[in-house]
Amino acid sequence: xxxxTQPTAKPDERVKEISAFRQAMIRPELGGIVGTIAVFTFFxxxxxxxxxxxxxxxxxxxxxxxxxxxxxxGACLLMIAGEFDLSVGSMIGFAGMMIAIFAVTYGWPVWxxxxxxFVLCTAIGALNGWIVVRTGLPSFIVTLAFLFILRGFTIxxxxxxxxxxxxxxxxxxxxxDWLAAIFxxxxxxxxxxxxxxAGIIATFERGNRMGEPVVDGIPMLIVWxxxxxxxxxxLLTKTKFGNWIFASGGDAEAxxxxxxxxxxxxxxxxxxxxxxxxxxxxxxxxxxxSAGADRGLLKEFEAxxxxxIGGALLTGGYGSVLGAALGALIFGVVQQxxxxxxxESSLFRVFLGVILLGAVILNTYIRRIxxxxx
Amino acid sequence: MTEETKFHHGDPSxxxxxxxxxxxxxxxxxxxxxxxxxxxxxxSGECHCLLGDNGAGKSTFIKTMSGVHKPTAGEIxxxxxxxHFEDPRDAISAGIATVHQHLAMIPLMSxxxxxxxxxxxxxxxxxxxxFDKKYADEVTMEEMRKMGINLRGPDQAVGTLSGGxxxxxxxxxxxxxxxxxxxxxxxxxALGVRQTSNVLATIDxxxxxxxGVVFISHNVRHALAVGDRFTVLNRGQxxxxxKRGEISPEELQDLMAGGQELAQLEGSLGGTV
Numbered sequence: 111x112x113x114x115t116q117p118t119a120k121p122d123e124r125v126k127e128i129s130a131f132r133q134a135m136i137r138p139e140l141g142g143i144v145g146t147i148a149v150f151t152f153f154x155x156x157x158x159x160x161x162x163x164x165x166x167x168x169x170x171x172x173x174x175x176x177x178x179x180x181x182x183x184g185a186c187l188l189m190i191a192g193e194f195d196l197s198v199g200s201m202i203g204f205a206g207m208m209i210a211i212f213a214v215t216y217g218w219p220v221w222x223x224x225x226x227x228f229v230l231c232t233a234i235g236a237l238n239g240w241i242v243v244r245t246g247l248p249s250f251i252v253t254l255a256f257l258f259i260l261r262g263f264t265i266x267x268x269x270x271x272x273x274x275x276x277x278x279x280x281x282x283x284x285x286x287d288w289l290a291a292i293f294x295x296x297x298x299x300x301x302x303x304x305x306x307x308a309g310i311i312a313t314f315e316r317g318n319r320m321g322e323p324v325v326d327g328i329p330m331l332i333v334w335x336x337x338x339x340x341x342x343x344x345l346l347t348k349t350k351f352g353n354w355i356f357a358s359g360g361d362a363e364a365x366x367x368x369x370x371x372x373x374x375x376x377x378x379x380x381x382x383x384x385x386x387x388x389x390x391x392x393x394x395x396x397x398x399x400s401a402g403a404d405r406g407l408l409k410e411f412e413a414x415x416x417x418x419i420g421g422a423l424l425t426g427g428y429g430s431v432l433g434a435a436l437g438a439l440i441f442g443v444v445q446q447x448x449x450x451x452x453x454e455s456s457l458f459r460v461f462l463g464v465i466l467l468g469a470v471i472l473n474t475y476i477r478r479i480x481x482x483x484x
Numbered sequence: 485m486t487e488e489t490k491f492h493h494g495d496p497s498x499x500x501x502x503x504x505x506x507x508x509x510x511x512x513x514x515x516x517x518x519x520x521x522x523x524x525x526x527x528s529g530e531c532h533c534l535l536g537d538n539g540a541g542k543s544t545f546i547k548t549m550s551g552v553h554k555p556t557a558g559e560i561x562x563x564x565x566x567x568h569f570e571d572p573r574d575a576i577s578a579g580i581a582t583v584h585q586h587l588a589m590i591p592l593m594s595x596x597x598x599x600x601x602x603x604x605x606x607x608x609x610x611x612x613x614x615f616d617k618k619y620a621d622e623v624t625m626e627e628m629r630k631m632g633i634n635l636r637g638p639d640q641a642v643g644t645l646s647g648g649x650x651x652x653x654x655x656x657x658x659x660x661x662x663x664x665x666x667x668x669x670x671x672x673x674a675l676g677v678r679q680t681s682n683v684l685a686t687i688d689x690x691x692x693x694x695x696g697v698v699f700i701s702h703n704v705r706h707a708l709a710v711g712d713r714f715t716v717l718n719r720g721q722x723x724x725x726x727k728r729g730e731i732s733p734e735e736l737q738d739l740m741a742g743g744q745e746l747a748q749l750e751g752s753l754g755g756t757v
Contacts, residue, residue, distance in 0.1 A: 348614045350604035353593075357601050360590035367552075367584055369573045369602035427592040481592050481643040 124451035138429060138480075141473040142436030145419060145465060146193035149440050149447070157451035165325045167450060175442025176335035177390060178416050179435050183335075183342040184386030185413035190346065191379040192359030192426030193242060193249040195235075195296035197256035198387045198413055202406025203264040205231045205391035210401035211267060212278035220280075221289035226247070228388050234260070235384025239377035265403040281399035290291070293334070293389070294396025296327030331393040335435075338386060342431035359426025415462070416441050418467040421476070428477060430472065441464060498605050501564065502527050503664050505551065509558035516542040517687055522560070526665055526696035531687060533699045533707040536717035537740050542700050545717065548668050549698070550582040550637040551575030568722050576602075580668040583657030589650045591643030595635055596624035598642050599657050627656045631686060639659070659690055666690060667698045672706045684710050686698025704736045716740055 153162060159166045181198055188195055205227050212223035237258055237399035242249045268277055284290035305315040306323030313323050346352040358375045366372050388404075395401050419437030422429025444465065448458050486646070502525035511519040512655045519541050526532050547553045549560075551569030554581050560567045562578060569575045572582075589598050605616040605623075621638035621750075628635050631652050642650060652669045658666050668687065674678045687710050691697050701707045707714060714731060716723040716739040 348617070350613070350615050353597055353601060353604050356593050356597065357590055360592045363583070364590055365601065367572060367582065369576050423592070427590065461661055464500060481641040 122463050124474045138473070138476070139433040139436060141469040142420045142422070142430075142433040142440070144340065144403045144472065145440045145469050146443075147434050149443050149465070153443065153447040153451065157447055158450065160450040162447060163448035165305075165323070169325045171443050171446035172332055173329060174446050176329075176332040177394075178364060178412060178438035178441045179335040180331070180338055180393075181409055181413040182385050182416040182420070182434040182438040183431055184237035184421055185410075186417045186420065186429055186431050187342055187346065187355060188383045189380045189417055189424065190359045190426060190429045191355045191376050192362060193236065193239075193376055194381065194414070195255060195261055195380060196253040196384045196410045197238065199406040199409035199411075200257045200260035200264065201231060201234070201384055201387040202391045202394070202409055203403060204260040205232075205388040205400075206395045206401035206405050207268060207277065207403065209392060210280055211271060211397050214277055214279050215271055217283075220284045220287040221414050223288050224293070224392055227369075227392070228385065230383045231388040231391075232381045236377055237380040239380030239382070242380070243373040243376050264405075268401075268403060275403040277398055278400035280401065282393055284396060284399075290396055291330075293330055293392040294332050295332065298332060299327040302326050319330065329393075329397075331397070334389050334393060338389070339431060346431055351375070358426055359428075361427070362364045374420045374484070415466055419466060420474075421473045423477065428481070439470070440469075473482045486675070487731075502681075503563060504563075505561040506549065507559045509545065509548055509557045509560070511541075511548055511553055517557075518720055519548070522717065522720070522722050523541055524549075524715055524722070524725075528664070528696050529691055529694045531691050531697040531699055531710050531714040533701060533711035533714045534717060535704065535714060535736060535740050537702055539719075540717040541720040541739075542702075542717055543669065544627070546582065546669055546698065546700060549563065549575075549665075550580055550667055561652070575646065576715065577748055578662070579662060579664035580667065580727060581661065582669065583654040583658060583665035584669050589642045589654060591641065593642060594639045595628070595637035595645070595653060596620045599624045599660075601628055603661055605626060622678045622735075623660070627660050628653065630680075631656045646679060648682045649677050651675070651683050655683075655686050657691060659695065663695055665696045665698065669700045670702070671699070672701065672703065682707060702735050702740065705739070707736070708733055 208227045209223050212218045213220045241252050268275055302323045305311045311323050354370045354375045357370045358372045362372045416437035417434045420433030443462050505525040507523050508521045509519055548555050549570045551574050600620045605619045606613045607616040624638045633649050671683050712728050715725040
C-alpha cells in the first residue's frame with residue numbers, strides 16, 4: 111500500500127526486455143508473411159521454368175488471388191467484429207444471377223442492374239446482421255440459413271424465368287456501359303503495350319493480335335482488391351470506427367458499457383461483407399459474360415481460411431486486413447502454382463490443409479505473446 | 485479488522501448538495517422485483533459504499549444509475565435537476581462513469597485503444613477523419629504514469645496487465661474523461677491482497693480530486709478501508725445509511741446477511757467470516 115502511492119512507477123523487474131527485432135517481428139501478420147515467403151520460395155524452386163513467373167503466369171495467379179482478397183477483406187472485418195458470414199458463397203451466386211436477370215431478361219441498362227443488385231445484396235447483409243443482433247443467435251446459424259435460402263433462390267429464379275440455370279449474353283448488353291467497365295475493364299493498357307514493344311513481356315507471335323502483348327492490362331478485379339484492402343486496413347487501424355470493430359468483437363458487453371454502438375458496427379460489417387461478395391460477383395459476371403446458379407460455391411470457407419491464415423482470431427477482436435490479404439495471396443498462389451508445377455490437382459487440398467494448420471499454430475503462438483493469453 | 489488505515493478520509497460536510505440523488509428507485513423485470521424503493525445519494529469528494537450480498541440488487545441499482553436500465557418508478561436528480569437517461573452514453577456525457585465488475589477492458593486490445601474506447605480522439609487529414617493515435621498514446625502513457633503503472637508501451641495489450649492494473653486503467657480512463665461520479669462495481673472482488681490495496685489507493689487518489697465515488701462491494705473490510713458512508717442493500721431494499729465511525733464491521737456484516745443465519749455460522753466458524 112505504501113509504494114502504490116508513489117507518483118512515478120519503477121519498471122517491473124519481472125518484465126523481460128524485448129529486443130527491437132523481436133518486437134518488429136511479433137505482429138498479427140507474421141504468420142501470413144512467413145507463409146507467403148515459404149510458398150514463393152517453394153514455387154520459385156520447383157516451378158520457375160513452368161511459365162508461372164512470366165507475365166501471363168503472374169497475371170493468372172494474381173487474378174485468382176485478387177478474387178480471394180476481395181471476399182477475404184469483408185470476412186476479415188466481420189470476423190474481427192466477432193461474427194461470421196457463411197452466406198458469402200451463395201451471395202456471390204445470387205448477386206450474379208440478379209444482375210443477369212435484371213440486365214438480360216428484363217433488359218434494364220447494365221448500370222441500373224448493377225446498382226440495384228448492390229442495394230439488394232447489402233440490404234440482405236443488413237438483414238443477416240439485424241437478425242443476429244436482435245435474436246442473439248450465433249451468426250454461424252443465421253448465415254447458414256441464408257446460405258441455403260440464397261442458393262435456393264439462385265437456382266429457382268432463372269429456372270422459373272428463363273427455364274435454365276445459366277443466363278448468358280451479358281457481354282453484349284454490357285458493351286459500352288460505364289459502370290460495367292469499372293468491374294470488367296482493364297487499366298494501364300498503354301503501359302503493357304509499351305512493355306510488349308520493348309520486349310520486356312511476351313507478345314503474340316501470330317494470328318490477328320500479332321505484336322500485341324499477351325497481357326494487355328490490369329483487370330479491374332485486381333484494382334478492386336487493392337482498393338478494398340487499403341480501405342479495410344485504413345478503416346481498421348486508423349479510424350475511430352476501426353477501434354469500435356475491435357471492441358465489438360473483443361467483448362461486446364464491455365464495448366457497449368463504454369458507449370460503443372456495437373449493434374450498428376456489427377450490422378454495418380455484415381453489409382460490408384455482402385458488398386464485397388457483390389463486387390466479386392459483378393467482376394465475375396462481367397468476365398465470364400454469364401451468370402450460373404453454381405457460382406461462388408464454397409467461397410465462404412475459402413474467405414474464412416484466408417482470414418485465419420492471415421492471423422485473425424475466429425472468436426473476434428483480433429486480426430489484420432493485410433494478414434488476410436496475404437492469406438488470400440497464399441491461397442491463390444498455391445492453387446495456381448500446383449497447376450503450373452504439374453502436380454496432381456487433388457493434392458491442392460493436402461497443401462492447403464498443411465499451410466492452414468502451420469499458419470494457425472504460428473499465429474496462435476504470436477497472439478499469445480502479444481495479448482498475454484494463457 | 486481495524487478501521488485504522490493510512491488513507492485520508494474525505495470529509496463531506498452536511499450542507500454539501502449531493503451530485504446525484506436517487507429517491508425510492510424501483511425496478512421490476514417482469515414478475516421479479518429487483519429493486520423495491522432504494523434511496524441513495526453521492527456527494528463530491530466522498531466514497532459512498534454500497535454493500536450487499538449476492539442478489540441484493542447492487543448491480544441492478546448501479547445500472548439504473550449509469551443509464552443501462554430505466555427505473556420502473558422513482559426519481560433521479562443530477563446536480564439538483566431531474567434527469568432521464570436514454571442510454572449509457574447520456575450518463576457518460578453527464579459525468580457518470582462506471583467501472584464494471586467483470587470486464588471494463590478488452591484484453592486483446594492495446595492499453596491506449598482501450599483507454600479511448602468509445603471516446604476516440606480524431607484529427608482531420610485531407611478532409612478525412614482519422615483516429616489520432618499519437619495523441620491517444622501520449623495521453624495514455626501520461627495518465628498511467630500518474631496512476632503508478634509503468635507500461636512497456638501504449639501498444640501493450642491489456643491482457644498482459646494484472647487484474648489490479650486493469651481496474652486502475654479503467655479508473656484512470658473514467659477520471660480522464662471528466663467523471664463527476666465514479667461507480668466501481670466490485671473492483672476488488674477478484675483481486676489479491678496487494679492488488680486490492682493498489683485499487684483502494686487509487687480510489688483515495690480519485691476522491692481527493694473531488695470526484696464522488698460509489699464503491700460497490702460485499703467485502704466489509706475493503707469498504708471500511710476507504711468508505712465515508714455506507715449503505716446496505718438487502719433483497720432490493722435499503723437498510724439505512726451509516727457514516728464512518730457510526731457503525732462497526734460486525735453490524736455491517738449482520739445487515740448485509742440479514743443477521744440471523746450468519747450469526748449462527750459465525751459461531752461455528754469462530755468469528756472469522
